[in-house]
Amino acid sequence: MATELQQPLSLLRDYTRNNKSVVLLDSSGQVVSSVADAATVQFGDHSFPRQVPTNLKKSVNSDETYTLDTLIFLIQNAQLDNSAYITEGRLRNIEHISIIDKKKILDYLTGRLDTLPNVEDNKTEKRARVETADTNPNKKMRAIDDEEFVKKVVARERECVTRSSILRGKKNFDHVVILAQTLILGKEPVHPNSVGSAKPGARLVSQPSAISKIPVPTKLNSIRAKGAKLSSRDKIPIIIVPAAPTAKFTLFNIKQFLEDQVYIDSQELRESGIKKPEQVTVERKKANGQTVPYYVVDSVTGFKQSDWDRVSCVFVTGQQWQFKGWKWERPVELFNHVKGIYPKWNTDKTAGAAASWAVTDLNIHRHKRHMDKAAVSQFWDMMDNYNANSRPYLNF
Known part of the structure; x- marks a missing residue:
């Protein structure tokens, strides 16, 4: 030891x-x-x-x-x-x-940094120094004097504001959550102060606040109206994958990846004789036990405006011809309206035109299949974040 x-x-x-x-x-x-x-x-x-x-x-x-x-x-x-x-x-x-x-x-x-402020002194070394001082009266007195001197210095210290200390701020942002619930989700604001100070069994009386008087922006009104017009079926999110057989994800293997959390090369499934489906339904099992369906397609032929409103993300290959005939053919416009995902091997760099597009990399390990679960989890985190901000009227 x-x-x-x-x-x-x-x-x-x-x-x-x-x-x-x-x-x-x-x-x-x-x-x-x-x-x-x-x-x-x-x-x-x-x-x-x-x-x-x-x-x-x-x-x-x-x-x-x-x-x-x-x-x-x-x-x-x-x-x-x-x-x-x-x-x-x-x-x-x-x-x-x-x-x-x-x-x-x-x-x-x-070794890029020589010191860190949160590395504490070796306590055993401290103890060894004190024990040594105990054996010598002069050293013991000097150690006590040093300790008193250090206390005086510490008493006069003032904490400097640094980049790290700013990030560890103590401000309370509960009002931001209340504002988001009011404007985006249309929920009645819950006031933490009133809840925390309420006595057991007492009725909570909603108090008027400045937040409730803020007018909801026109864009949010249109989003709510858009969601109100959709049926439960029409609130199912849509994912678009490439039709190109060389793409990382196609209709052949996207279901195995998102449901079973295992990456299988689509070429292997194609060569095994499996017929490509026209559409795939992925059933996402959430942590709370709820199962949420997602539609996956590789063609936008016959897409209506209501269909485009349900598109959560597009898997891209890095070739612009993939978007030919789409509502938004230019990548600048497309990724301003939908989430772009660029799947690649974790050892590769973003290649081609995709390097300049507003897309997010999804790293897949070439050989470590146990890492697929982490990639799937990363994908669903991105989808939840995007849908909550841009497609709140969908079921996700």
């Missing part, structure tokens, strides 16, 4: 900066590749339990610290975007690092 003065954080940083590999061992002593499967972490002659606390605090003013496996997991998944990183952490049951602190902690571990 590691000696008392050895800190796992300093060892991990040293190994990362010098491109040395730590050894991850499971409970039986076998070497594993993922920290999620490990029980012990070895740094040469020193070893630590996987979840040993480090001296890297979660924030400057926090008493909680990150565990060793959380930091190793960050290094192992540094190439993932924020959404995929968080999702993979949840799947592996490993705590993720705050997105605000993720980059600077990664820079510290890789």
Whole structure:
């Protein structure tokens, strides 16, 4: 085991900066590749339990610290975007690092940053210094004097406003939620103050507020009116995939990906003799147990305005001819009205014209099929966010 003065954080940083590999061992002593499967972490002659606390605090003013496996997991998944990183952490049951602190902690571990304000001093080293001072009366007095001096300095400290401290602001944004409920969802505002101060059993009397007097914009009125005219069937969102056989997602494999969370090459399904359907219905199973249908098509022939109003997203190949004959043929107009998704291998860059379009990349791992769940989760998160803002009248 590691000696008392050895800190796992300093060892991990040293190994990362010098491109040395730590050894991850499971409970039986076998070497594993993922920290999620490990029980012990070895740094040469020193070893630590996987979840040993480090001296890297979660924030400057926090008493909680990150565990060793959380930091190793960050290094192992540094190439993932924020959404995929968080999702993979949840799947592996490993705590993720705050997105605000993720980059600077990664820079510290890789040596790009020399210091971090939330790295606390080694407590064992502090204790060793005090014990040494106890054996020498002169050193003990000097240690006490130093402690008094530090207290005086701390008493005169003033916290500086930095980029990080601004992001950790303490302002209350409940009024923004109330405003959104009133203007977009058409709900009656619930006043937190009145709810919190109400006595048990007392009736809540709605109080007039400035928010309730704000006129609803004309655009929001039109969105509500649009939703009121649709039947339950006509509120089902539509997803458009390419008809090109070489596309990452087609009508052959989109259902397996979004429902079963597994990517299968559409060419393999085509060559197996499966007949391409004219339309696919994807049944999304939400966390609350609700099942929500989505229609998937690869042709807009015969589309009416009401159909275009239901289009949630378009999977693009990067070729502009894909949009020929559409209501909006120019990508600038198209992606101003619908959500654009560009699926690609996670090791590839956005190619062709798609690099200049207002589309969002959906990264698919070429060989790691267990990562498909994270990609599907990222896709539904994007859809929920887009539909809530641009298609609130649909069932999603």
